[in-house]
Structures are given as C-alpha cells and as structure tokens.
C-alpha cells in the first residue's frame with residue numbers, strides 16, 4: 001500500500017454500507033457492563049508480569065468545547081465556563097490515583113495523546129499541572145521518537161499557546177479544519193479563518209513540532225467542488241505531514257447536534273463521491289500516500305515509512321508507528337487496552353465523577369478478549385495496516401487451519417473477490433488497489449460480532 005488508490009465511483013457507490021472503523025476489535029459497542037474495575041486490575045497485574053512488559057501509551061480525554069460544530073459525533077460537552085476544566089482535572093487526578101499504582105513504575109510512556117472535545121480548552125496553567133501530574137505518576141520516555149500529541153482547535157489557540165505546549169513536551173499536533181468555505185462553515189457552525197489556522201501551523205513548526213496532521217471532512221452541508229478544491233489547495237500548500245479526509249456521517253438520531261443541519265443543505269451521494277474523487281486527485285498529485293482508513297501521509301513521514309517496513313500499528317488513537325503498547329485511557333469515556341482486555345470509562349461526566357466520589361475507578365464496561373477475538377483482532381490489525389492477510393503466519397501463531405477456521409469469512413469474501421476488491425493468492429489475501437478505500441468491508445467479513453441488523457444505527461457508511 002502506498003500510492004493513493006485510483007477512484008472508482010461505480011464500485012464506491014455500490015459498496016457504500018455502514019461499518020466499523022476498527023480502531024479496536026471487537027468494536028466498542030460489544031463491550032459489556034459485566035466487566036469491572038477488578039478485571040482491569042487483574043489485566044494490569046498480568047501485563048506487569050509479562051517477561052518483557054510493554055511500554056505505555058496514555059490517552060487523556062478532555063470533553064469540553066466552546067461551541068458545537070453541528071457535524072460533530074464526538075463525546076463532548078459544550079460550555080464557555082473555563083473553570084470546568086479545573087474541576088474536571090481534579091477528577092482525572094483522582095482517577096490517576098487509582099490507575100497509576102496498578103502499573104509498574106518503570107514502564108516507559110512512549111506516547112501521550114490529548115483528545116476531545118478540545119484539549120486546548122484547558123487554561124495553560126491547568127495543562128501544565130496535568131502534564132506534570134502525569135510525569136510524576138508515570139515514567140515519560142526521554143527518547144527522541146516519543147510522541148506527545150494534541151488535538152488543536154485553531155480557533156482557540158494562539159502562537160504563545162503553541163510555544164507553551166512545546167515547552168511541556170508536545171511534538172505532534174492535529175488540527176481540525178474540515179473546510180475553509182465560509183458558507184460551509186456557517187452551515188456547520190464552525191467559523192475558522194485560513195489566517196488563524198495557518199498561524200497555528202507556522203507556530204507549531206517554529207516551536208519544533210515534529211509532525212502536523214490536518215483533518216478535513218467531505219460531504220458537509222453546502223460543500224461544492226470549487227470551495228473544497230480551494231480548501232485542499234490551501235492545506236496542501238502548507239504540506240502537513242499527515243492528512244485525514246473523513247466522510248461526513250449524517251446520523252442525527254445518534255448525534256443530537258446534527259439535527260441543526262438543514263436537510264436541504266445535505267449533499268446528494270453523487271456529490272459526496274465527487275468531493276472524495278477531488279481529494280484523491282489533489283492529494284495524489286501532491287505526492288501524498290494512502291495509509292488506510294481515510295489517512296494520507298507524505299512519503300517521508302514516519303507512517304509511510306512504517307507501512308513500508310510492515311511495522312505500522314492501529315489503535316484508538318488511529319495509525320501509529322509504535323510497536324505494541326498498553327494503552328491507558330484517562331477521563332470520561334476513554335478506552336484502555338491492557339494486554340487482552342479493553343476497558344471503557346463512564347461515558348457521561350456525572351457517572352464518571354460519581355464513581356470517583358464513591359472511591360471507585362470509573363470503569364463502566366469492557367471486554368476480555370477470548371482466543372478467537374485475539375486471532376481476529378490480529379488479522380484485522382494486519383489488514384488495516386498492511387492491506388493483506390497472511391494465512392500461514394496466523395496458522396503458525398494460533399495453531400489453526402486457516403481455510404477451515406475461516407470458512408464462513410471466506411464465503412463472505414467471495415463476492416468481494418468477484419468484484420475485484422481482494423485477490424486470493426496461495427500464500428496471502430491482498431486488498432487490491434480497487435478495494436483499498438473499502439478496506440473496512442473486507443475486515444467486516446472476519447468480524448464474528450457483527451450484527452448486520454443493527455449496524456446501520458451504530459456505524460457510519462464506508463464512503
């Protein structure tokens with residue numbers, strides 16, 4: 001996988017079905033409330049006693065945003081009261097006092113990510129206090145390749161704020177842009193100028209951020225080809241190392257803010273496809289490579305290199321170059337992965353705080369993967385990162401006979417093979433150039449938990 005796949009409108013239209021994005025397998029809707037903090041503790045103990053304990057990734061969810069973007073599907077709280085950040089971090093500190101003692105103190109943190117919501121909602125002194133608290137509880141790596149990343153809303157951070165983040169050790173930033181077209185921005189309630197956005201990009205570079213990612217969305221209300229072309233040209237001109245180009249998923253029953261979007265402003269599927277085609281054309285011409293699942297990177301970016309080496313990984317934070325870590329999620333709704341266990345905190349702030357007030361770790365649900373889950377998770381991870389499945393490797397690792405074990409999945413795969421999305425060779429199953437934009441549909445064939453009847457309600461469509 002590297003060059004951006006050619007655009008095939010007919011195929012994309014035909015296969016435009018809902019499906020998970022596979023940042024985990026099994027996916028979060030399959031976590032169970034029977035999973036408890038005691039299960040989390042057992043997973044942490046087991047991971048500490050591995051012969052070579054994995055390094056750690058930390059994720060902190062900061063849920064607050066100053067105003068609602070109408071397209072948003074994130075778990076966030078809209079408020080202009082900046083003091084709420086302080087109260088929230090007091091609770092995160094309480095959570096830390098439960099979590100940090102469970103993990104051996106010599107395990108190195110090689111990745112820290114602040115997501116949201118809007119992490120830069122936090123006042124600088126609060127952000128500093130939080131990073132210091134994490135640094136006291138965990139052993140931050142001092143390696144040059146550690147990743148300390150933060151999602152930034154360019155509307156609420158300035159160059160001084162970026163300098164401060166750099167001084168705290170942040171070296172990667174992900175900027176929400178979506179579209180610079182003023183009419184689109186008005187329709188989605190996110191007015192953000194080109195100038196303020198580019199000032200943040202410049203400041204990140206000036207302060208030594210190693211990598212900048214920009215998020216765009218196609219399929220937003222009122223988008224058109226000319227406006228999106230200008231957005232793409234403007235973004236490409238500053239050469240972000242990585243770009244994510246997401247499809248807008250209109251699911252107003254799930255995401256209340258989307259009810260603010262007027263039906264007459266929504267795009268017909270045909271236009272959505274043309275916008276995707278435009279993005280692919282422009283990113284290809286600018287030399288970007290396709291990493292997978294809406295993500296693109298410059299050839300010299302670490303993601304592209306990791307993909308070439310076969311060492312690319314995917315977790316709740318997206319694609320990453322770090323080898324396997326245990327992921328520790330902090331804050332409301334955050335998800336942890338420790339060894340063969342997923343654990344998710346209470347999704348609502350009230351429940352998150354109530355658990356901590358009662359002296360409990362705020363784990364609300366989770367899942368211990370069984371041997372079948374582990375095998376399929378491995379298969380799907382490799383598929384999403386390398387675009388292929390290697391049966392002999394799985395047979396050796398898991399003691400299975402691939403064709404027999406996956407006979408149902410292979411039957412589901414047959415029509416995709418007939419349509420040229422995958423190629424089944426004697427030694428591997430490859431996602432073809434045609435199939436690369438539809439990789440999640442290939443993964444779905446191997447997903448034992450998928451309940452086809454409910455998927456339209458839970459997941460966005462592939463395109």
Ligand code: SF4
Nearest residue numbers: 065068069072074117
């Ligand atoms: S898109 Fe980002 S900034 Fe906008 S409401 Fe959602 S989380 Fe907040």
